[in-house]
Amino acid sequence: MNVIDRYLADFEAFAGNGASGAPTWLTQIRQGAIARFAALGFPTTKQEEWRFTSVAPIADRRFLLEHAPRSPLPAPSDIDRLCVGVGPRVVFVNGRHAPGLSSGAALPAGVQATSLAAAIGNAVSGDLAREHLARHAGWHDSAFAALNTAFLADGAFVHVPAGVTLEQPLEVLFLSSGRPGADGPTVSHPRSLFVIERGAEAAVVETYAGLGDGVYWSNAVTEIVVREGARAELYRVQREGPQGLQIATTHSRQERDSFLGLHVLTLGAALARHDITTVLAGAGAELILNGLYLLSAAQHADHHTVIDHAQPHCASHEYFNGVLAERAHGVFNGRIVVRPGAQRTDSKQTNNNLLLSTEARADSQPQLEIYADDVKCTHGSTVGPIDETQLYYLRSRGLSAEAARSILTYGFGAEILDRMRRPAVRERLDRLVRERLA
Amino acid sequence: MREKGKGETGKVLLEVRDLHASVEGREILKGVDLTVRTGEVHAIMGPNGSGKSTLAQVLAGHPAYTVTAGQVLYEGRDLLAMAPEERARAGVFLAFQYPVAIRGITNAYFLRSAVNAIRKHRGQEELGPVEFMDALEEKLRVIGWDSSYLTRPVNEGFSGGEKKRNEILQLAVLDPKLAILDETDSGLDIDALKTVAQTVDKLRRPDNATVLVTHYYRILTHIQPDVVHVLAAGRIVKSGGKDLALELEEKGYDWLRTEAAVA
Numbered sequence: 001m002n003v004i005d006r007y008l009a010d011f012e013a014f015a016g017n018g019a020s021g022a023p024t025w026l027t028q029i030r031q032g033a034i035a036r037f038a039a040l041g042f043p044t045t046k047q048e049e050w051r052f053t054s055v056a057p058i059a060d061r062r063f064l065l066e067h068a069p070r071s072p073l074p075a076p077s078d079i080d081r082l083c084v085g086v087g088p089r090v091v092f093v094n095g096r097h098a099p100g101l102s103s104g105a106a107l108p109a110g111v112q113a114t115s116l117a118a119a120i121g122n123a124v125s126g127d128l129a130r131e132h133l134a135r136h137a138g139w140h141d142s143a144f145a146a147l148n149t150a151f152l153a154d155g156a157f158v159h160v161p162a163g164v165t166l167e168q169p170l171e172v173l174f175l176s177s178g179r180p181g182a183d184g185p186t187v188s189h190p191r192s193l194f195v196i197e198r199g200a201e202a203a204v205v206e207t208y209a210g211l212g213d214g215v216y217w218s219n220a221v222t223e224i225v226v227r228e229g230a231r232a233e234l235y236r237v238q239r240e241g242p243q244g245l246q247i248a249t250t251h252s253r254q255e256r257d258s259f260l261g262l263h264v265l266t267l268g269a270a271l272a273r274h275d276i277t278t279v280l281a282g283a284g285a286e287l288i289l290n291g292l293y294l295l296s297a298a299q300h301a302d303h304h305t306v307i308d309h310a311q312p313h314c315a316s317h318e319y320f321n322g323v324l325a326e327r328a329h330g331v332f333n334g335r336i337v338v339r340p341g342a343q344r345t346d347s348k349q350t351n352n353n354l355l356l357s358t359e360a361r362a363d364s365q366p367q368l369e370i371y372a373d374d375v376k377c378t379h380g381s382t383v384g385p386i387d388e389t390q391l392y393y394l395r396s397r398g399l400s401a402e403a404a405r406s407i408l409t410y411g412f413g414a415e416i417l418d419r420m421r422r423p424a425v426r427e428r429l430d431r432l433v434r435e436r437l438a
Numbered sequence: 439m440r441e442k443g444k445g446e447t448g449k450v451l452l453e454v455r456d457l458h459a460s461v462e463g464r465e466i467l468k469g470v471d472l473t474v475r476t477g478e479v480h481a482i483m484g485p486n487g488s489g490k491s492t493l494a495q496v497l498a499g500h501p502a503y504t505v506t507a508g509q510v511l512y513e514g515r516d517l518l519a520m521a522p523e524e525r526a527r528a529g530v531f532l533a534f535q536y537p538v539a540i541r542g543i544t545n546a547y548f549l550r551s552a553v554n555a556i557r558k559h560r561g562q563e564e565l566g567p568v569e570f571m572d573a574l575e576e577k578l579r580v581i582g583w584d585s586s587y588l589t590r591p592v593n594e595g596f597s598g599g600e601k602k603r604n605e606i607l608q609l610a611v612l613d614p615k616l617a618i619l620d621e622t623d624s625g626l627d628i629d630a631l632k633t634v635a636q637t638v639d640k641l642r643r644p645d646n647a648t649v650l651v652t653h654y655y656r657i658l659t660h661i662q663p664d665v666v667h668v669l670a671a672g673r674i675v676k677s678g679g680k681d682l683a684l685e686l687e688e689k690g691y692d693w694l695r696t697e698a699a700v701a
Binding site: 352388389390392393394395396397398399400401403404407408410411412413414415416418 | 498499500501502521522523525526527531532534537538540541542543547548551552555556559591608612
């Protein structure tokens with residue numbers, strides 16, 4: 001049996017067993033998604049979008065679906081260590097909700113931070129889930145999003161009702177045990193749906209982490225909808241294990257006059273690919289897409305971003321920085337589409353990569369597709385070692401060459417961290433970055 | 439504010455002897471001699487391309503320049519054998535003509551790191567963020583800045599004038615023995631120039647010295663130099679009192695070229 005057929009067989013077993021009790025609309029989506037996965041198959045480096053990233057470590061191996069959290073469950077201290085704060089959190093182990101490790105403390109009335117399985121089963125939130133789930137992230141053209149959607153059974157569901165302001169960030173933690181099962185390495189399909197209603201204000205921290213150092217695959221999909229006039233910050237922290245493989249799809253949709261700060265911090269996994277699609281679907285929306293990847297050893301991380309200016313008077317500012325040590329390889333592909341009629345678009349993109357060794361590598365590709373005439377779009381990218389002039393400037397002020405190098409390297413991270421608007425989150429992530437660079 | 443009595447001379451702080459330096463195989467300095475004593479202000483003037491900035495950068499230790507001959511003694515030590523950071527810690531400061539921007543690092547963090555590197559070298563206690571801010575407040579006031587400049591990344595998005603003021607702020611904070619100002623006056627409007635000049639003047643003491651590298655006479659009306667040198671084609675072709683600066687302002691540099699050629 002080839003790899004694709006195995007997943008199809010797994011799906012048959014899943015549909016007949018683990019997925020029972022799902023509403024018809026969901027089973028229909030799953031059926032569509034598995035068919036799409038079968039048609040697409042795993043991408044190869046012959047495809048332009050995958051030119052720099054081989055998914056052979058995933059396609060050439062059999063990964064077994066995790067059905068339930070295996071015992072022993074992670075310790076609460078692991079959860080505390082991996083969370084940014086002490087606020088409300090929804091925790092998943094190998095893709096399945098772990099209520100015992102979660103805490104819903106101090107949520108304002110009407111705010112939901114729960115498991116998707118629970119939300120789907122509820123009359124009111126079930127309608128919300130039906131309205132948005134799998135409606136945004138494009139499983140029609142991504143084999144990975146399709147496979148995640150086919151096996152969609154649980155995940156995180158956050159709903160912030162209109163006009164509600166959340167002071168404390170909500171946390172969603174997807175943990176992988178990072179230990180192979182009895183029959184080999186496992187796969188989980190983490191899934192998130194965040195809906196921030198009209199005029200609401202909220203921050204969500206979504207952390208992916210691996211506890212063990214074995215081979216596993218995490219195939220995540222996140223959808224976030226920011227409705228009219230709402231202000232949202234999504235912090236996405238990837239700390240998968242050293243042999244972890246992560247493929248992720250993040251899709252945002254913004255309505256009129258909304259703000260979204262989408263912050264990405266990529267630290268973990270042997271192989272990581274993150275497709276981010278942001279749609280500015282209402283006039284006057286503003287997006288900050290802000291990412292940092294710090295890689296070492298033979299880590300490979302590929303960020304493919306699309307900013308879709310579908311409506312006029314929107315602003316998008318995208319900044320991705322990479323710090324690549326040893327034999328690490330960073331890939332950035334940033335596509336900006338300005339649709340016909342999206343006049344007065346203001347879009348800026350930069351990608352700066354710092355190479356800390358001669359064996360490290362970075363590939364940076366901007367792609368601008370502009371179909372409107374009254375727009376302001378700029379882009380720029382750099383790849384190179386530490387700047388000698390900067391190094392000399394710092395040394396001329398008394399700093400040792402080593403201290404100067406360390407400051408300049410940290411600067412690549414600090415520039416991204418500085419755009420994070422929640423001080424508590426920023427400080428925590430700043431510590432992570434410093435630890436990583438130390 | 440400082441009176442230098444006749445015959446009263448400071449200690450020799452810097453001694454440059456027959457200095458030759460090149461960049462990318464091109465010789466720029468062709469035998470510079472210069473002696474700077476404590477308590478003195480020297481102005482080094484000269485046309486574009488004469489080697490003024492090269493001299494300043496060689497003294498600070500810029501890695502792109504190669505010294506091919508000559509010697510530089512700073513407090514009797516071989517300056518050229520010292521790394522840029524060792525020179526800074528020993529009290530040499532260069533205000534850059536083109537200050538360098540550093541993304542992500544705030545001015546406050548940068549300044550504190552520099553101060554602490556030097557304090558550590560001197561065996562002094564390092565300053566924490568709060569103590570440092572207290573110490574900085576007065577220096578900020580002197581250059582006419584509020585603390586908002588401290589939270590901005592180093593020189594990132596600064597105007598030309600702001601960058602120059604930032605160099606002077608570093609000068610005030612690091613309090614060197616030998617300050618070399620490389621065309622700090624160019625590109626400044628009259629108010630900024632005054633602020634910069636007043637700050638530099640206030641920092642003058644009997645135990646330190648300043649070398650002003652400048653293309654223009656303007657700044658010398660605010661900071662009175664003790665000695666004015668003219669650098670042309672990589673050599674000091676004439677030295678004199680502050681009147682020489684005025685003479686250069688009136689006659690330009692061409693007459694010196696002729697004179698040097700004749701000599």
